[in-house]
Amino acid sequence: MIKKYCATAYMCAIQAFDGNFLCVAAEYAVRFLRLFILLLVWRSLSAGGADFNGMMLAQILTYMMMSSVLHQQLDIITPATSALWEGSIIGRYTRPIPVIGSFIVETIGRWWIPVFLFYALPVWLISPLMGINPLPVNSASGLLFTLSLVLSASLGFALDILFAAFAMNLKNGCWAAMMIREAVFSLFSGALIPFEVLPWKLGRIFELLPFGSIANAPLTIYIGTGNSVRLIALQIFWNIVLWVAAALIFRKSEERMISFGG
Amino acid sequence: MAANFKDNKHVQNMKTLFRLLGTYSKMDLMWFLRDTRYCLLQITADTICAAAAVSGVFLLSVQFGGIGGMNQNEILFMLSYATMVDGVFALFFTSSNTGSVSRIIGRGQLDHAVIQPVPLWIQLITGGFSPVSGSSMLVCGIALSVFSIQCLRLNVSALWVAGYLFSVICSTTIIVSFTYIVSCMAFYAPAAAEEISEVARDIFTSLKSYPLGGTPLLWQTVFCTVIPVGLAAWFPSSILLSKMPDGIFAGAKFPELTAALAAILLLAAILLFKKGMNYYAKNGSPRYSGFGHR
Numbered sequence: 001m002i003k004k005y006c007a008t009a010y011m012c013a014i015q016a017f018d019g020n021f022l023c024v025a026a027e028y029a030v031r032f033l034r035l036f037i038l039l040l041v042w043r044s045l046s047a048g049g050a051d052f053n054g055m056m057l058a059q060i061l062t063y064m065m066m067s068s069v070l071h072q073q074l075d076i077i078t079p080a081t082s083a084l085w086e087g088s089i090i091g092r093y094t095r096p097i098p099v100i101g102s103f104i105v106e107t108i109g110r111w112w113i114p115v116f117l118f119y120a121l122p123v124w125l126i127s128p129l130m131g132i133n134p135l136p137v138n139s140a141s142g143l144l145f146t147l148s149l150v151l152s153a154s155l156g157f158a159l160d161i162l163f164a165a166f167a168m169n170l171k172n173g174c175w176a177a178m179m180i181r182e183a184v185f186s187l188f189s190g191a192l193i194p195f196e197v198l199p200w201k202l203g204r205i206f207e208l209l210p211f212g213s214i215a216n217a218p219l220t221i222y223i224g225t226g227n228s229v230r231l232i233a234l235q236i237f238w239n240i241v242l243w244v245a246a247a248l249i250f251r252k253s254e255e256r257m258i259s260f261g262g
Numbered sequence: 263m264a265a266n267f268k269d270n271k272h273v274q275n276m277k278t279l280f281r282l283l284g285t286y287s288k289m290d291l292m293w294f295l296r297d298t299r300y301c302l303l304q305i306t307a308d309t310i311c312a313a314a315a316v317s318g319v320f321l322l323s324v325q326f327g328g329i330g331g332m333n334q335n336e337i338l339f340m341l342s343y344a345t346m347v348d349g350v351f352a353l354f355f356t357s358s359n360t361g362s363v364s365r366i367i368g369r370g371q372l373d374h375a376v377i378q379p380v381p382l383w384i385q386l387i388t389g390g391f392s393p394v395s396g397s398s399m400l401v402c403g404i405a406l407s408v409f410s411i412q413c414l415r416l417n418v419s420a421l422w423v424a425g426y427l428f429s430v431i432c433s434t435t436i437i438v439s440f441t442y443i444v445s446c447m448a449f450y451a452p453a454a455a456e457e458i459s460e461v462a463r464d465i466f467t468s469l470k471s472y473p474l475g476g477t478p479l480l481w482q483t484v485f486c487t488v489i490p491v492g493l494a495a496w497f498p499s500s501i502l503l504s505k506m507p508d509g510i511f512a513g514a515k516f517p518e519l520t521a522a523l524a525a526i527l528l529l530a531a532i533l534l535f536k537k538g539m540n541y542y543a544k545n546g547s548p549r550y551s552g553f554g555h556r
Contacts (some may be wrong), residue, residue, distance in 0.1 A: 022447065022454040026461040033465065033489070037472050041329065044476025050326045173300050176307035183307075183314035192318045199325040 004097050005105045012109030028119045035068040035123070039130065053196050059223040060194060061132045066219055067191045069120040072111045073149060074191055074215040076156030078103040079110075080164035081178050087259040100250065103164075104157055137224030144228045148218040151235040156214055158242035165246070165253035190216030196225060207231075210238040278380055282388035290357075290392040305398040308352065312402040315348070316341035319471045330475030330496075335413040336503055337473060342406035343430065343502075344471050344495035349400025350434045353393065360390035361438065361463065364445035367538070368456030370547030382539075414503070422502070429498040432524040436493050437466045439527035442535055449538030452548055470494035475505075486519075490527070493520055 016024065039061060046057040067074065080103045083089040092099045127134040136142035163181060167174030186192040188211035195203025195216050206212045213235045220226030294301040323329050323337035332340065355361030363386070366372055375385050390396075407426075411418060444462035447455040469491040474482050485492040498520045500506050 022451060023457045023461055026458060027464075030461055030465050030468070034468050037469055037474075037477075037485075037491075040474075040477040040481060041472050044330055045322075045326055048326075048476060170303070173303040176300070176303045179307045180310045183311040187314060187318050187321075193322060197325055198321055202321070 005101065008095075008097065008102060009105040009109030009113070012106045013113040016110050016114040024114070028115075031068060031071065031119060032123065035064065038064050038068075039132075055194065055196050055223075055225060058133055059225060060197075061130075062134065062223050063194050063219050065123070065127050065130075065132045065134065066222055067215060069124050070149070070218075071191070072115045072120075073153050074156070074189065074218070075182075075185055076107060076153060076160050077182075078107045078157065078160045078164070080160060081167045081174055084164065084167055084257070084259055085174055089257070089259060100161055100247075103161070107157075136222045141221055141224050141228070144232065145218055145222040148221050148228070148232055148235060151232065151239055152214050152218050155210060155235060155239050155242060158239065158246045159210065159214075161246040161250050162242060165250040168253040168257045185211065188212065189214045190219065194220070194225075196220070208234070210242060213238050275381060275384060279384050279388060282380070282384060283391050286357075286388055286391040287393050290394045290396070294394045301395050304395050308396075308398040309402055312345050312348065312399045315467070315471060316345060316406070319473070330473035330477065332473050332475060332500075332503075332505060335410060336499075336505060339407070339410040339414060339503060340473060340495055340499040341471055342403060342410045343426075343433075343499040345399060345406055346403035346430050347433045347437065347470070347494055348467075349397070349403040350430060351437060352396045352399045353391065354387065354396075354434075355390045355438060356396050357392045358389040360386050361441065362445075362457075362459040363442055364448035364455055364457065364459040367445065367448035367542070368452040370452070372539075372542060373547065416503075426502055429502060429520055432520045433494045433498055435524040436490050436520070436527055437463070439524070439531040440466075440490060442531040443527065446531075446534040446538045449541050465489065466491055466494050470496070472496070475500065487523070490523060493523055 042057065042060050042064065046052075052060060080089070083092065083103075089099075092102045095102055097105075124134050136145055163177070167177055170177055188206055188209060190203075190206065190212055191214075195206055195212065197203075198206070203216075207216060213231070217226065217231040217235055221228050221231060319329070320338060320341055323332070323334045328334055329337060351361060359365045366375070372382075375382055378385060416422075441459050441462045445455070445459040447458055474485055474492050474496050477485075482492065486497050501520070
């Protein structure tokens with residue numbers, strides 16, 4: 001059973017650079033550049049005497065670095081919507097593994113493994129050279145972070161499957177809907193700015209939303225500023241709600257699936 | 263004399279340019295009328311993307327009362343400028359992949375363009391023009407600019423407005439030129455670089471909203487020359503607000519530096535594209551084979 005999933009993930013992992021090395025390498029470079037500029041901006045704010053609502057600059061830098069390193073796990077986009085757009089989704093129905101399972105292992109193979117090896121790990125290793133502490137605040141936080149990250153990834157997959165179901169109903173409009181999702185995700189998830197430093201106490205509202213459980217929860221646990229038990233409980237709650245909704249809505253939407261190819 | 267003027271190649275090209283802009287406007291309007299639901303969805307998506315793109319940095323500026331030597335209202339002005347630039351880009355270069363030219367090159371679709379009785383540059387400028395479906399971001403940019411100018415209580419003169427519009431055009435030219443320069447790789451590696459223009463554009467999309475004023479001078483210089491993200495919003499808006507920090511750009515009053523760099527990048531893009539076209543003319547596209555295209 002597991003072998004089928006591993007084989008799919010392996011095939012996707014070795015395809016990641018197929019004829020596409022330039023673009024993939026350039027994407028990593030742009031991602032690093034974004035991290036670099038964000039670090040410069042946060043350092044300039046600190047130099048200007050900004051008050052980070054109890055957070056220290058070192059914690060913010062670690063937060064931003066981990067957000068960049070774990071980008072693929074914190075902003076999960078499976079091939080579901082693009083496969084629907086391209087018409088290649090039909091191929092998944094002929095494979096000997098469930099369609100949703102296929103999307104999950106394809107994402108792990110195509111994105112998680114190559115990005116971990118060629119972007120995340122090198123950046124994590126060189127982060128001390130940029131004056132960033134790459135380690136969690138303590139070993140307990142590290143363990144809780146691991147659990148939170150697993151829940152976060154699970155939640156990300158549920159949201160993506162829900163979104164794919166929504167896209168099935170939009171037919172040709174799925175690309176526009178995907179643009180909206182990508183645009184709002186980084187702000188609402190806390191991947192761009194820690195909720196602690198948002199004005200008007202917006203962070204408290206965002207933290208309760210399912211997006212907030214994806215990036216903000218594991219990252220604040222990692223740097224030791226979040227209430228771990230509360231954040232993980234919230235993640236479990238959203239996982240139950242969204243996975244039930246995703247399974248039901250996706251099954252229902254499959255009946256309405258139309259793809260013109262793109 | 264009049265006949266000579268009419269027959270002039272440049273005059274003919276200008277006529278063709280405006281005729282094609284009219285044709286693409288009509289086609290875009292027809293799409294809106296025929297497929298209103300999806301067109302409105304696209305317009306809504308663009309508007310939300312515009313709001314999302316500026317909200318992160320704006321929220322930070324609200325929290326800290328400004329960033330990088332700019333106060334909250336000045337940051338809002340810079341973000342409105344960035345939205346204007348995105349708006350002009352979307353208006354002219356989003357449709358038909360004219361802003362993602364590596365796709366056209368990599369897919370061997372230049373062949374479709376070069377057999378047309380219209381110069382290629384006219385096709386690339388007009389092919390993406392979408393004044394109905396592609397104008398929402400520009401409208402957001404204009405509204406945000408007017409609002410931020412009111413907040414700043416700027417003494418706006420006709421010359422200042424001209425400088426503002428000129429700067430927006432220069433910044434858009436920089437983004438287009440940089441994207442085309444990078445996209446020229448697709449002439450030599452069509453499959454590997456087919457999507458490279460998206461990555462080149464992403465540099466500006468994701469980075470131009472950050473104010474660089476508080477960063478070290480070395481990095482300000484790098485981000486205004488080698489990787490010109492600073493020229494897409496921070497640098498020109500700082501000049502327009504007379505807020506240039508100390509350093510090599512101190513004392514800049516008019517967008518001459520933005521214009522000079524836009525001209526250099528545009529020239530480089532034209533030269534590299536021509537060089538690439540020569541290579542393409544000799545080698546063609548490997549996407550065409552004995553059994554068809556792609």
